[in-house]
Amino acid sequence: MSRNSKELEGITLLGNQNVKYEYSYTPEVLEVFENKHIENDYWVKFNCPEFTTLCPMTGQPDFATIYIKYIPDVKMVESKSLKLYLLSFRNQGDFHEDVVNIIMKDLIKLMQPRYIEVWGKFLPRGGISIDPYCNYGKPDTKYETLAWHRMQEHDLHSLEKIDNR
Template sequence: MKTKIPFKSLGKKTSYTFNYDFNLLETFENSHQDRDYWVHFSCPEFTTLCPITGQPDFATISIAYIPQTKMVESKSLKLYLFSFRNEGGFHEDCVNIILKDLIKLLEPKYLEVLGDFTPRGGISINPYVNYGIPSTKYEEMANFRLLHHNL
Protein backbone atom coordinates (compact mmCIF):
# COMPACT_ATOMS: atom_id res chain seq x y z
CA MET A 1 0.00 0.00 0.00
CA LYS A 2 1.53 3.31 -1.05
CA THR A 3 0.77 6.30 1.14
CA LYS A 4 1.23 9.84 -0.12
CA ILE A 5 1.98 12.05 2.83
CA PRO A 6 3.88 15.33 2.57
CA PHE A 7 6.66 14.81 5.11
CA LYS A 8 9.22 17.53 5.77
CA SER A 9 12.22 15.19 5.90
CA LEU A 10 11.31 11.71 4.61
CA GLY A 11 12.52 11.23 1.05
CA LYS A 12 14.59 14.41 1.14
CA LYS A 13 18.27 15.15 1.74
CA THR A 14 18.93 14.88 5.47
CA SER A 15 19.78 18.03 7.35
CA TYR A 16 20.82 17.45 10.96
CA THR A 17 20.03 19.77 13.85
CA PHE A 18 22.07 19.27 17.01
CA ASN A 19 20.04 21.53 19.28
CA TYR A 20 16.82 20.19 20.80
CA ASP A 21 13.83 20.72 18.48
CA PHE A 22 10.39 19.22 19.17
CA ASN A 23 9.19 20.51 15.79
CA LEU A 24 11.25 17.91 13.93
CA LEU A 25 8.69 15.25 14.88
CA GLU A 26 6.07 14.25 12.31
CA THR A 27 3.11 11.89 12.40
CA PHE A 28 0.88 9.89 10.09
CA GLU A 29 -2.43 8.14 10.63
CA ASN A 30 -2.52 4.71 12.25
CA SER A 31 -4.06 2.41 9.62
CA HIS A 32 -4.89 -0.28 12.20
CA GLN A 33 -6.83 1.54 14.88
CA ASP A 34 -9.08 -1.49 15.33
CA ARG A 35 -6.40 -3.38 17.31
CA ASP A 36 -3.70 -2.89 19.89
CA TYR A 37 -0.13 -3.54 18.83
CA TRP A 38 3.37 -2.51 19.82
CA VAL A 39 5.71 -0.22 17.90
CA HIS A 40 9.31 -0.32 19.13
CA PHE A 41 12.23 1.94 18.22
CA SER A 42 15.83 1.59 19.29
CA CYS A 43 18.31 4.43 18.85
CA PRO A 44 21.80 3.08 19.74
CA GLU A 45 23.52 6.36 18.80
CA PHE A 46 21.83 8.79 21.20
CA THR A 47 24.15 11.51 22.49
CA THR A 48 23.62 14.36 24.92
CA LEU A 49 25.90 16.48 27.06
CA CYS A 50 26.38 16.40 30.82
CA PRO A 51 24.88 19.70 32.01
CA ILE A 52 27.69 20.15 34.54
CA THR A 53 30.89 19.03 32.76
CA GLY A 54 29.84 19.36 29.12
CA GLN A 55 31.18 15.85 28.50
CA PRO A 56 29.23 13.70 26.01
CA ASP A 57 26.94 10.99 27.31
CA PHE A 58 26.03 8.09 25.03
CA ALA A 59 23.00 5.83 25.24
CA THR A 60 20.67 3.46 23.51
CA ILE A 61 17.21 4.98 23.76
CA SER A 62 14.38 2.46 23.48
CA ILE A 63 10.86 3.70 22.79
CA ALA A 64 7.84 1.41 22.72
CA TYR A 65 4.22 2.44 22.34
CA ILE A 66 0.71 1.25 21.60
CA PRO A 67 -0.68 3.75 19.09
CA GLN A 68 -4.08 5.30 19.13
CA THR A 69 -4.76 7.40 16.00
CA LYS A 70 -1.28 8.76 15.22
CA MET A 71 2.09 7.16 14.52
CA VAL A 72 5.50 8.81 14.64
CA GLU A 73 7.41 8.89 11.35
CA SER A 74 10.75 7.15 11.97
CA LYS A 75 13.10 9.56 10.16
CA SER A 76 11.61 12.51 12.02
CA LEU A 77 12.07 10.59 15.29
CA LYS A 78 15.73 9.95 14.40
CA LEU A 79 16.31 13.64 13.65
CA TYR A 80 14.49 14.63 16.87
CA LEU A 81 16.64 12.27 18.97
CA PHE A 82 19.80 13.55 17.26
CA SER A 83 18.72 17.10 18.20
CA PHE A 84 19.67 16.32 21.82
CA ARG A 85 23.36 16.11 20.80
CA ASN A 86 24.43 19.57 21.98
CA GLU A 87 21.90 19.89 24.78
CA GLY A 88 22.90 19.58 28.40
CA GLY A 89 20.61 17.22 30.25
CA PHE A 90 20.79 14.65 33.00
CA HIS A 91 19.88 11.15 31.83
CA GLU A 92 16.62 11.20 33.77
CA ASP A 93 15.66 14.52 32.18
CA CYS A 94 16.28 13.21 28.67
CA VAL A 95 13.94 10.21 28.96
CA ASN A 96 11.23 12.30 30.64
CA ILE A 97 11.43 15.00 27.94
CA ILE A 98 11.19 12.35 25.22
CA LEU A 99 8.17 10.77 26.95
CA LYS A 100 6.36 14.09 27.40
CA ASP A 101 7.04 15.16 23.82
CA LEU A 102 5.76 11.87 22.38
CA ILE A 103 2.63 11.97 24.56
CA LYS A 104 1.95 15.49 23.29
CA LEU A 105 2.60 14.46 19.68
CA LEU A 106 0.90 11.06 19.53
CA GLU A 107 -1.62 10.82 22.37
CA PRO A 108 -0.78 7.09 22.52
CA LYS A 109 -2.65 4.47 24.49
CA TYR A 110 0.60 3.44 26.15
CA LEU A 111 4.21 4.63 25.90
CA GLU A 112 7.53 3.81 27.55
CA VAL A 113 11.06 5.15 27.18
CA LEU A 114 14.26 3.53 28.47
CA GLY A 115 17.69 5.15 28.42
CA ASP A 116 20.55 2.64 28.55
CA PHE A 117 23.46 5.04 29.11
CA THR A 118 27.07 3.89 28.85
CA PRO A 119 29.07 4.06 32.08
CA ARG A 120 30.92 7.21 33.03
CA GLY A 121 33.05 7.16 36.15
CA GLY A 122 32.31 3.47 36.63
CA ILE A 123 28.52 3.85 36.86
CA SER A 124 25.81 3.47 34.26
CA ILE A 125 22.38 5.05 34.64
CA ASN A 126 19.34 3.48 32.99
CA PRO A 127 16.22 5.60 33.60
CA TYR A 128 12.84 4.18 32.63
CA VAL A 129 9.58 6.11 32.37
CA ASN A 130 6.14 5.20 31.08
CA TYR A 131 2.60 6.43 30.53
CA GLY A 132 -0.87 4.98 30.02
CA ILE A 133 -4.10 6.84 29.28
CA PRO A 134 -5.55 7.77 32.69
CA SER A 135 -8.49 5.74 34.02
CA THR A 136 -8.02 2.95 31.47
CA LYS A 137 -6.39 -0.47 31.35
CA TYR A 138 -3.34 1.29 29.86
CA GLU A 139 -2.83 3.28 33.06
CA GLU A 140 -3.07 0.00 35.00
CA MET A 141 -0.55 -1.50 32.60
CA ALA A 142 1.80 1.48 33.12
CA ASN A 143 1.57 1.12 36.89
CA PHE A 144 2.22 -2.62 36.72
CA ARG A 145 5.16 -2.29 34.34
CA LEU A 146 6.70 0.51 36.41
CA LEU A 147 6.38 -1.46 39.67
CA HIS A 148 7.84 -4.60 38.06
CA HIS A 149 10.48 -2.94 35.91
CA ASN A 150 13.85 -4.70 36.25
CA LEU A 151 12.54 -7.36 38.64
Protein backbone atom coordinates in the same frame (compact mmCIF):
# COMPACT_ATOMS: atom_id res chain seq x y z
CA MET B 1 -0.38 -1.21 -1.79
CA SER B 2 0.77 2.35 -2.39
CA ARG B 3 0.00 5.26 -0.11
CA ASN B 4 -2.12 8.09 -1.43
CA SER B 5 -1.16 11.74 -0.96
CA LYS B 6 -3.76 12.22 1.81
CA GLU B 7 -2.07 9.51 3.93
CA LEU B 8 1.32 11.22 3.53
CA GLU B 9 0.05 14.71 4.27
CA GLY B 10 2.34 16.39 6.77
CA ILE B 11 5.25 13.97 6.18
CA THR B 12 8.05 16.16 4.81
CA LEU B 13 11.28 14.46 5.91
CA LEU B 14 10.85 10.90 4.64
CA GLY B 15 12.67 10.57 1.33
CA ASN B 16 13.88 14.17 1.47
CA GLN B 17 17.56 14.27 0.51
CA ASN B 18 18.03 17.91 1.61
CA VAL B 19 17.32 17.48 5.32
CA LYS B 20 19.06 19.95 7.64
CA TYR B 21 20.47 18.19 10.69
CA GLU B 22 19.97 20.08 13.96
CA TYR B 23 22.34 19.48 16.85
CA SER B 24 20.39 21.35 19.51
CA TYR B 25 17.06 20.31 20.99
CA THR B 26 14.41 20.59 18.27
CA PRO B 27 11.07 18.90 19.10
CA GLU B 28 9.44 20.73 16.16
CA VAL B 29 11.07 18.27 13.77
CA LEU B 30 8.75 15.44 14.92
CA GLU B 31 6.09 14.37 12.40
CA VAL B 32 3.11 12.03 12.63
CA PHE B 33 0.98 9.93 10.33
CA GLU B 34 -2.37 8.21 10.78
CA ASN B 35 -2.57 4.78 12.41
CA LYS B 36 -4.29 2.57 9.83
CA HIS B 37 -4.98 -0.15 12.42
CA ILE B 38 -6.62 1.86 15.18
CA GLU B 39 -8.86 -1.08 16.11
CA ASN B 40 -5.81 -3.12 17.17
CA ASP B 41 -3.57 -2.88 20.19
CA TYR B 42 0.01 -3.44 19.05
CA TRP B 43 3.52 -2.44 20.04
CA VAL B 44 5.84 -0.18 18.09
CA LYS B 45 9.44 -0.25 19.31
CA PHE B 46 12.37 1.97 18.39
CA ASN B 47 15.98 1.35 19.45
CA CYS B 48 18.49 4.17 19.14
CA PRO B 49 21.93 2.69 19.98
CA GLU B 50 23.87 5.84 19.04
CA PHE B 51 22.14 8.43 21.22
CA THR B 52 24.31 11.23 22.58
CA THR B 53 23.69 14.17 24.85
CA LEU B 54 25.84 16.31 27.12
CA CYS B 55 26.36 16.28 30.85
CA PRO B 56 24.84 19.54 32.08
CA MET B 57 27.61 19.96 34.66
CA THR B 58 30.79 19.09 32.75
CA GLY B 59 29.73 19.40 29.11
CA GLN B 60 31.20 15.93 28.49
CA PRO B 61 29.31 13.64 26.09
CA ASP B 62 27.02 10.93 27.43
CA PHE B 63 26.24 7.95 25.22
CA ALA B 64 23.22 5.68 25.47
CA THR B 65 20.83 3.33 23.80
CA ILE B 66 17.34 4.79 23.98
CA TYR B 67 14.43 2.35 23.81
CA ILE B 68 10.99 3.70 22.97
CA LYS B 69 7.95 1.40 23.01
CA TYR B 70 4.39 2.53 22.51
CA ILE B 71 0.88 1.39 21.71
CA PRO B 72 -0.46 3.89 19.18
CA ASP B 73 -3.89 5.46 19.15
CA VAL B 74 -4.81 7.72 16.23
CA LYS B 75 -1.34 9.08 15.42
CA MET B 76 2.07 7.47 15.02
CA VAL B 77 5.52 9.06 14.96
CA GLU B 78 7.34 9.00 11.63
CA SER B 79 10.69 7.25 12.11
CA LYS B 80 12.99 9.62 10.20
CA SER B 81 11.62 12.59 12.12
CA LEU B 82 12.19 10.64 15.35
CA LYS B 83 15.79 9.98 14.31
CA LEU B 84 16.34 13.69 13.64
CA TYR B 85 14.65 14.59 16.93
CA LEU B 86 16.89 12.22 18.91
CA LEU B 87 19.92 13.63 17.08
CA SER B 88 18.88 17.09 18.24
CA PHE B 89 19.88 16.15 21.81
CA ARG B 90 23.53 15.98 20.72
CA ASN B 91 24.42 19.40 22.18
CA GLN B 92 21.67 19.51 24.82
CA GLY B 93 22.80 19.45 28.44
CA ASP B 94 20.42 17.38 30.56
CA PHE B 95 20.70 14.73 33.23
CA HIS B 96 19.92 11.18 32.08
CA GLU B 97 16.66 11.09 34.03
CA ASP B 98 15.56 14.35 32.40
CA VAL B 99 16.35 13.10 28.89
CA VAL B 100 14.02 10.09 29.03
CA ASN B 101 11.21 12.14 30.57
CA ILE B 102 11.59 14.92 27.98
CA ILE B 103 11.48 12.37 25.15
CA MET B 104 8.40 10.69 26.61
CA LYS B 105 6.54 13.97 27.21
CA ASP B 106 7.32 15.26 23.71
CA LEU B 107 6.01 12.02 22.18
CA ILE B 108 2.88 12.10 24.34
CA LYS B 109 2.20 15.68 23.23
CA LEU B 110 2.79 14.71 19.59
CA MET B 111 0.87 11.42 19.35
CA GLN B 112 -1.29 11.03 22.45
CA PRO B 113 -0.53 7.28 22.46
CA ARG B 114 -2.51 4.73 24.43
CA TYR B 115 0.70 3.74 26.22
CA ILE B 116 4.39 4.68 25.97
CA GLU B 117 7.63 3.88 27.77
CA VAL B 118 11.13 5.25 27.32
CA TRP B 119 14.23 3.59 28.73
CA GLY B 120 17.76 4.99 28.51
CA LYS B 121 20.73 2.71 29.01
CA PHE B 122 23.66 5.06 29.39
CA LEU B 123 27.31 4.04 29.18
CA PRO B 124 29.21 4.34 32.45
CA ARG B 125 30.95 7.59 33.29
CA GLY B 126 32.95 7.86 36.48
CA GLY B 127 32.47 4.13 37.09
CA ILE B 128 28.66 4.13 37.19
CA SER B 129 25.91 3.72 34.62
CA ILE B 130 22.43 5.17 34.91
CA ASP B 131 19.44 3.50 33.23
CA PRO B 132 16.34 5.67 33.79
CA TYR B 133 12.92 4.35 32.78
CA CYS B 134 9.59 6.19 32.54
CA ASN B 135 6.17 5.31 31.20
CA TYR B 136 2.66 6.63 30.70
CA GLY B 137 -0.76 5.11 30.13
CA LYS B 138 -3.78 7.10 28.99
CA PRO B 139 -5.69 8.09 32.16
CA ASP B 140 -8.89 6.24 33.11
CA THR B 141 -8.18 3.40 30.66
CA LYS B 142 -6.66 -0.07 30.85
CA TYR B 143 -3.42 1.56 29.63
CA GLU B 144 -3.10 3.51 32.88
CA THR B 145 -3.26 0.15 34.69
CA LEU B 146 -0.72 -1.27 32.24
CA ALA B 147 1.65 1.62 33.00
CA TRP B 148 1.49 0.98 36.74
CA HIS B 149 1.95 -2.76 36.25
CA ARG B 150 4.95 -2.31 33.94
CA MET B 151 6.48 0.20 36.36
CA GLN B 152 6.16 -2.27 39.23
CA GLU B 153 7.56 -5.11 37.17
CA HIS B 154 10.16 -3.11 35.25
CA ASP B 155 13.33 -5.07 34.80
CA LEU B 156 12.35 -7.38 37.66
CA HIS B 157 12.01 -10.82 36.08
CA SER B 158 14.81 -10.91 33.57
CA LEU B 159 18.53 -10.94 33.97
CA GLU B 160 19.52 -7.63 32.49
CA LYS B 161 21.36 -7.99 29.24
CA ILE B 162 23.38 -4.88 28.59
CA ASP B 163 24.04 -4.78 24.88
CA ASN B 164 25.46 -1.29 24.51
CA ARG B 165 28.42 -1.52 26.89
